[in-house]
Amino acid sequence: MHKKKFNQHISRKFNEELESIRSKVLNMGGLVEDMLLNALKALYSNDTQLAEIVIKKDQEVNVIELSIDNDCRKILATRAPAAVDLRLIMATVKTITDLERMGDEAEKIGKTVISLAMPDGQEKVNYHELVAIGGHVQKMVTRSLDAFARFDSELALEIIKSDEVVDNFYETIYRNSITYMIEDPMTITRRLNVMWIARSLERIGDHSKNICEYVIYTEKGTDIRHSEDSVSKTNIS
Amino acid sequence: MSFKFLKVLTTQLLFLLLVAWLFWLITNSLLIAIVTVFAFYFLWTVIVLTSIRESIEKDVKITWLGTRGFYSELYSDIQSLTKNSWKYRKKFVVLFNEVNALARSLPDAALIVDDRYLIQWCNKASNDLLGINAQSDVGQRVDQLVRFPAFIAFLSNPDNGYVDIEDQANNRHLRFRVANYAKDKALITVRNVTQQVKTAQVRQDFIANASHELKTPLTTIKGYSELISDAEFETKEASQIATVITAQADRMNKIIEDLLELSKIESRNITLSNEIVNIEGLFAQLIEGFAYITERPETIIESAHKSQLIADKQLMYSIIENLLSNAYHYTPQTGQVILRSSDHAEGMMIEVIDTGMGMPSNEVTRITERFYRIDKGRSISTGGTGLGLSIVKHSLELLGGYLEIESEVNKGSTFRCVFKSVVR
Numbered sequence: 034m035h036k037k038k039f040n041q042h043i044s045r046k047f048n049e050e051l052e053s054i055r056s057k058v059l060n061m062g063g064l065v066e067d068m069l070l071n072a073l074k075a076l077y078s079n080d081t082q083l084a085e086i087v088i089k090k091d092q093e094v095n096v097i098e099l100s101i102d103n104d105c106r107k108i109l110a111t112r113a114p115a116a117v118d119l120r121l122i123m124a125t126v127k128t129i130t131d132l133e134r135m136g137d138e139a140e141k142i143g144k145t146v147i148s149l150a151m152p153d154g155q156e157k158v159n160y161h162e163l164v165a166i167g168g169h170v171q172k173m174v175t176r177s178l179d180a181f182a183r184f185d186s187e188l189a190l191e192i193i194k195s196d197e198v199v200d201n202f203y204e205t206i207y208r209n210s211i212t213y214m215i216e217d218p219m220t221i222t223r224r225l226n227v228m229w230i231a232r233s234l235e236r237i238g239d240h241s242k243n244i245c246e247y248v249i250y251t252e253k254g255t256d257i258r259h260s261e262d263s264v265s266k267t268n269i270s
Numbered sequence: 271m272s273f274k275f276l277k278v279l280t281t282q283l284l285f286l287l288l289v290a291w292l293f294w295l296i297t298n299s300l301l302i303a304i305v306t307v308f309a310f311y312f313l314w315t316v317i318v319l320t321s322i323r324e325s326i327e328k329d330v331k332i333t334w335l336g337t338r339g340f341y342s343e344l345y346s347d348i349q350s351l352t353k354n355s356w357k358y359r360k361k362f363v364v365l366f367n368e369v370n371a372l373a374r375s376l377p378d379a380a381l382i383v384d385d386r387y388l389i390q391w392c393n394k395a396s397n398d399l400l401g402i403n404a405q406s407d408v409g410q411r412v413d414q415l416v417r418f419p420a421f422i423a424f425l426s427n428p429d430n431g432y433v434d435i436e437d438q439a440n441n442r443h444l445r446f447r448v449a450n451y452a453k454d455k456a457l458i459t460v461r462n463v464t465q466q467v468k469t470a471q472v473r474q475d476f477i478a479n480a481s482h483e484l485k486t487p488l489t490t491i492k493g494y495s496e497l498i499s500d501a502e503f504e505t506k507e508a509s510q511i512a513t514v515i516t517a518q519a520d521r522m523n524k525i526i527e528d529l530l531e532l533s534k535i536e537s538r539n540i541t542l543s544n545e546i547v548n549i550e551g552l553f554a555q556l557i558e559g560f561a562y563i564t565e566r567p568e569t570i571i572e573s574a575h576k577s578q579l580i581a582d583k584q585l586m587y588s589i590i591e592n593l594l595s596n597a598y599h600y601t602p603q604t605g606q607v608i609l610r611s612s613d614h615a616e617g618m619m620i621e622v623i624d625t626g627m628g629m630p631s632n633e634v635t636r637i638t639e640r641f642y643r644i645d646k647g648r649s650i651s652t653g654g655t656g657l658g659l660s661i662v663k664h665s666l667e668l669l670g671g672y673l674e675i676e677s678e679v680n681k682g683s684t685f686r687c688v689f690k691s692v693v694r
Contacts, residue, residue, distance in 0.1 A: 052386075056414055063417025070438040171439055179401070182414040
């Protein structure tokens with residue numbers, strides 16, 4: 034669906050209101066993208082100062098969520114939107130909830146980075162498994178926001194399918210960590226932290242997938258949530 | 271009405287009246303003669319004009335019109351105008367294609383946006399650098415597709431000229447510029463400056479490391495030279511040499527300290543403390559700090575307003591201290607130095623004005639470069655390190671402000687520091 038569909042109302046003010054909401058959602062998405070990138074950078078470089086910045090940023094995300102929520106409520110009350118407009122508002126309300134949770138997960142990673150930080154001179158934990166999953170999740174977040182900006186359901190469907198890769202990464206990290214813990218109980222605390230980070234990244238991937246489902250719902254009017262049948266998901270486009 | 275037109279009109283009318291008279295003789299009816307002649311004339315005019323129109327549209331020449339007569343001349347004029355218009359059109363098409371090809375081959379991304387940030391046009395590099403496609407993304411809002419928080423903040427207030435943003439996902443640095451070229455149009459350009467940023471980082475690291483490494487042997491040199499200075503020598507020359515060594519070691523130590531401070535500020539590896547700074551108190555502290563210079567020009571403090579500033583007090587002190595130190599160095603004892611604070615549209619302004627030797631206006635832009643000297647011999651006579659103004663400029667940028675300099679030879683200089691965070 035091209036964005037022009039949202040610009041076809043008689044009321045120019047209504048067009049502007051919808052456009053402003055979309056911009057706010059994507060600005061919020063930009064902040065979350067930034068938080069995730071910084072959280073991963075802090076993790077790879079053991080940078081606790083950067084992790085603290087990530088933790089503080091979550092407040093900004095929360096404030097924007099409340100503001101967009103308020104805007105959506107106003108539109109529902111004053112404009113009584115229908116059809117594609119109603120779907121857009123519904124998708125927006127759900128998207129910002131997912132974005133806010135992604136921010137929370139990035140904040141959790143920041144907190145774990147601080148607790149993982151090793152004093153100087155001690156050997157650092159190898160995060161190579163997290164580099165791979167982190168890179169993949171970060172791409173998912175960026176692409177899901179691109180799909181939201183362009184209302185591109187083909188791209189959204191592609192991202193939904195790619196979530197399996199993240200789940201597989203998580204499964205591997207989970208198994209590896211258990212093996213490490215059985216072999217050497219001294220590593221349990223640190224391995225648990227690594228698992229928490231992987232869990233957070235996997236959750237962020239799931240939230241990106243949710244956003245893509247809302248994009249498809251807005252554009253096609255088809256609700257594909259909780260639909261395990263991959264054929265139906267393939268057919269929507 | 272031109273003479274040519276009157277001549278044509280008269281000729282045509284006379285010709286028609288002559289033909290009408292001949293018809294009158296044949297038909298014996300004046301009315302029938304006039305109506306027939308004018309009807310034929312009208313038909314002839316329609317045929318000629320339609321033929322001319324077709325000839326222009328199909329680019330075919332009319333031969334039966336001949337070379338003489340009103341319509342022939344008219345046809346010839348239209349032909350010449352059409353020819354010229356095609357020539358210019360071709361020229362414009364060539365020029366347009368060239369500009370288009372040039373924009374497409376630019377290594378920098380270029381986007382034209384309107385006052386609502388809707389993309390009107392973009393080149394091929396926009397896809398490589400920002401993922402914005404010229405075919406599908408025209409009409410989209412640029413801030414929805416380029417979501418760097420720093421870019422969105424910059425877009426709403428692009429006064430500073432440009433902003434450098436780290437694109438962490440693609441491991442590169444991008445420089446964004448916004449130029450408003452019409453009331454509701456702006457050109458956004460984006461350049462990949464990864465190599466420049468890396469080079470600057472290497473330079474900064476080198477300076478920081480080299481300065482750090484030089485500090486240890488210099489401390490030893492300084493210590494021994496001070497010991498030697500304290501000793502008793504048989505000749506006066508030996509004592510003088512020891513004093514020179516100590517003075518130069520002190521100077522070198524100051525340069526290294528400044529270099530380390532500058533590299534720390536440049537790399538932004540500094541934690542700023544945000545505290546409320548009382549300007550009057552700060553000025554008093556600064557003047558007290560310069561009490562050791564007994565032979566200095568008269569200093570006037572002007573701080574009439576009630577504003578306070580939220581900033582890093584230590585860094586602010588260092589900025590004004592550097593400026594005051596310069597003013598004292600380059601102003602004769604009979605001159606005057608004014609330290610003034612005032613309200614500014616963007617926050618608060620602190621000025622250091624002196625009536626010293628000043629500098630030529632073409633040197634003003636380069637004076638904040640590290641080690642830049644207008645007169646190469648000055649460093650020895652005045653004892654400065656050549657890093658003071660560079661430290662001032664970068665410290666101000668770190669605090670979110672900027673420096674303005676005005677100067678005139680033999681009349682003096684004005685250094686204006688604009689700070690943005692103000693509590694009224």
